[in-house]
Amino acid sequence: MQDLLPKARKEFNKLQKRLRREMGQAIADFNMIQEGDKVMVCLSGGKDSFTLLHILMALQKSAPIQFELVAVNLDQKQPGFPEEVLPAYLQQLGVDFHILEKDTYSIVKEKIPEGKTTCGLCSRLRRGNLYGFAEKIGATKIALGHHKDDMLETLFLNLFFGGSLKSMPPKLLSDDKKNIVIRPLAYSREKDIISFAEQMDFPIIPCNLCGSQENLQRQTIKGMLADWEKQYPARIETMANALQKVAPSQLADTSAFDFAGLEEERAKAQADRIQLVNTLATEA
Structure with a gap:
């Protein structure tokens, strides 16, 4: 970590305590980690996953x-990837780790035309390899570094481009029911993570596969949210709170709420009221 002046040190300590408190609260609220768990921390080499591991x-x-x-990095065999950086850093840190080597880079470059967004296929391949490796090493939880901003961006991505109202849940059971994914940074802001990573001087490794694609839909959403936050400073927190206050009866998803059964519910309520009145009259 970079040397800090007393005032800067005080601010850094406050930041670190806030990140710990938020992660602790998220873990408690969603029962993310339990006694005896083996948590596989997916380490990409970016600010989010480094922060996740340290906290x-x-x-x-x-x-x-x-x-x-146990920290696990998926080496996707991207040209120029500094494969010596993470092992050296993790050895110094003293944490158990694995480097999983899978050439997903070649698959993505082969399947996706030049200039098109690679993130979708890349993430599916990465997820498949990591999920399988988690089973191999006996991990009971898979920890990802997504934070509050990621969750909101995903909400609007799905709303604007996917036609669905969903985000990244803090805790998820995979489709095959074999893995539980947790996001302990679910309550933390990206700006805090950026500041923490800078002051910790993490050996950040950029993703050269998609990092140059500036017009990704997520970047558009990220810019929109940043503009909103400038105009209305509390809006991000308000929207994040909304993710925990969902009212299915006020939406229009018939699989999430029984709209067809409202008449039956009303009839039952009326019958209950009549029974209560009769009971009170008898007791009187």
Whole structure:
């Protein structure tokens, strides 16, 4: 970590405590980690996953339960990828780790035309490999570095481009029911993570596969949210709170709420009222 002046050190300590508090609260609210869990921390080499690993390691020392941490990086064989950086850093950190080598880069470049968005296929391939490896090493939880801003961006991506109202849940059971994915940074803001990563001087490794695609839909959404936050500083927190206050009866998804049964519910309520009145009259 970079040397800090006393005032800067104080601010950094406040930031670190806030990130720990938010992660601890998210873990408690969604029962993310339990006694004896083996948590596989997916480490991409970016600011989010480095922050995830460090805060989890800090919480592990003071947690009232015992759980294991193992860092896993998927080396996708991108040209120029500095494959020596993460092993050296993780050895110095003293955490158990694995480097999983899978050439998904060639598959993505072969399947996706030049100039088109690669993130969709890349993420599916990465997820498949990591999920399978989690089973292989006996991990009971898979921790990803998505934060509050990611969750909101995904909400609007699905709303504007996918025609659905969904986001990234803090805790998820995979479709095949084999893996539980957790997002311990679900309550943390990206701006705090950026500041923490800078002050910790993490050896950030950029993603050269899609990093140059400036017109991605997510970047458009990210810019929109940033503009909203400038105009209405509390809007991000308000929208994030809305993710935990969903009212299916006020939407229009017949699979999430029984609109067809409202008449039956009303009739039952009326019958209950009549029964209550009769009971009171008899007791009187």
